[in-house]
Amino acid sequence: MLDNISLCYNRGVKAFDDIFSYLPLDIRESLDALFSRYRFTESQRLEIVKDEADLRQWRERSFTKLADYEAIDARKDGRKGEAYIAAMREYMRRLRSSETDYSSFDPASHPRIKHGIHDIDKPIILGRCPCPVDGEKTRCCNLRTMDPIEQCAFSCAYCSVQAFYSEGEIHTISRLKEKLLAMDVDPSVWHIGTGQASDSLLLGNDKGTLSALTAFAEAHPNVIIELKSKSGRDVFQHGYPRNIFFSWSLNAPTIIEKEEHLTASLEERLTDAERARDKGSLVGFHIHPMVFFKGWEEEYPKIAEEIERRFSADDIYAISIGTLTFTKAVLKKLRQRGAESRVLEMELVEAAGKFSYPLETKRLMFRTVYDSFSPLFHDDVFFYLCMEDPSLWPDVLGREYPCDKAFEEDMKRSYMAKMRKR
């Protein structure tokens, strides 16, 4: 029993140090002064340090500079630490629960890092989407994943790719085409996504990635390869096999400008999608991650309008809708990185082991964007919610599936039907 208590205590101390040691000196000094002024439990200290890391990212003042110390010190019951925590929670709750205000937020520019590109001799592994497997808590299409490129040269504030792969180095797989063509593909595999560890079009065909995937797609005409991008990189001087699907993540212009650093603008992404369509490829869009910010109700519906203005339902194999979701590990990395960003200025409600907006906020945002598409698009384009609570499906999309397998089968049927028409 004692060992368990000390284990928990040590974990708490480590979690605290993991964030505290990354804070700037002035905040660490203010926190040291606070911790000698009032008594806090380990978990309260951890909560304080996380909130301070968040305030720093949002470019808000430290709560140690805002607290009403006179009122706290006047308490007669001696529970001054608890009074501080209660005031801090109320302050943070107000910030987190309202729409994020970007009007006066100008984050420091993100320099374009000169990445070295290195071929690594490693095998190709087909992974699985990071959703909980066949969970009750999210509806997942069972996407298989492949990472021909690891690390990204873009700098989206909510992304953990930079933190999880070698810094300053982009890795590609050596002899990719040869390895892909030698791969034994299980007959159950029908849909592979390549945009998990980088942007699928980041390198264009500079390292032969697209040629290798083209050869693989030709060898497996019943396997759909989905390349997902936020770039405007024109790789469409020629066409691709019809089972290579190109998709773009789209976001509100405010979020692209303030949080998706170094990526292409909304206009550039849509123009690139038009080029792909004009060369005969099916295209898809991921309106993801939606952010609850002041102006979301105007900017997200305009994306729907723009898609319908430029594309017909026959051009599009799918439109997904999703939002910010973080694992504990990613939250820690973002707080350690400390880059100026307001993506964590949100209620972090736990769901399926991850943290995201409350369901009511998601329901409101997702419905607004879905309802902005016409009935024709609703009928002829496969809409889905990415990694979301199944309870949102009927309210947002007017349909639901009893299990992941049923979702996967319906997606497959719809994708294959669109592909056959090409």
Ligand code: SF4
């Ligand atoms: S483009 Fe994709 S992989 Fe690159 S930083 Fe943005 S979210 Fe991450």
